[in-house]
Amino acid sequence: LVSGRSHHSFVDTVMKETEGNPLFVIETVNLLLQTKELEKLDGFWCAKSDDRAGVPGTVREVVLRRVERLSKPRRRLLECASVVGMSFDVDTLADILGHSRLEVIEALEELETPHSLVRVEQDERFSFSHEAVLRAVYEGISDIRRRELHRMMASRLDGKASDLREISALAYHLERAGESGKALPHDLAAGEGWLKCSGVFEAEPYFKRSL
Numbered sequence: 001l002v003s004g005r006s007h008h009s010f011v012d013t014v015m016k017e018t019e020g021n022p023l024f025v026i027e028t029v030n031l032l033l034q035t036k037e038l039e040k041l042d043g044f045w046c047a048k049s050d051d052r053a054g055v056p057g058t059v060r061e062v063v064l065r066r067v068e069r070l071s072k073p074r075r076r077l078l079e080c081a082s083v084v085g086m087s088f089d090v091d092t093l094a095d096i097l098g099h100s101r102l103e104v105i106e107a108l109e110e111l112e113t114p115h116s117l118v119r120v121e122q123d124e125r126f127s128f129s130h131e132a133v134l135r136a137v138y139e140g141i142s143d144i145r146r147r148e149l150h151r152m153m154a155s156r157l158d159g160k161a162s163d164l165r166e167i168s169a170l171a172y173h174l175e176r177a178g179e180s181g182k183a184l185p186h187d188l189a190a191g192e193g194w195l196k197c198s199g200v201f202e203a204e205p206y207f208k209r210s211l
Helices: 008-018 022-034 051-068 070-086 090-098 099-112 130-140 145-159 164-175 178-197 200-210
Strands: 038-042 045-048 087-089 118-120 125-128
Touching: 008 022, 008 164, 022 087, 038 130, 051 130, 070 099, 070 125, 070 145, 087 090, 087 130, 087 164, 090 099, 090 145, 090 178, 099 125, 118 164, 164 200, 178 200
Parallel strands: none
Antiparallel strands: 038 045, 087 125, 118 125
């Protein structure tokens, strides 16, 4: 991509922010070159601005450009997945979107290759390929649509949440949907549940929200 040597701090920052994803590395460096944010000092390539400040913003721009090239149905699928979290399963997306499992699987496979936006985990679970993808997609959803997606997730869990993680997820989605009153008993249940498991750190946000 660039001839010559690169400063180790620049290389370390790029690899950290892209998590070593080859396509994101290439596109990040290309975008830095296009925006003239790379310069050569004492024979080493480095970012003009502070590496820690410039590179993360560039990675986010790379992600946004990839997402913007997707069709509306594919973007909608990613938006729904971003509301679920870093990791998500086929059945959840199919239920929320009203699609068949096959349609969701085919869409996710397309988002994995060639777009490199998601990756297969196991047991029909997928995850975002990079935390920057999750953040960019989630932050790009309008407030009203984001609340509605969280409300749909809460409706799916309501009455079915049995284990601690499901109860915690229900409380989270109700809060994000703007349903603080409905979330209260689930926040308390989640906080108490985490305390019983010695999860003081995990319990704290639930108790804070219930105050």
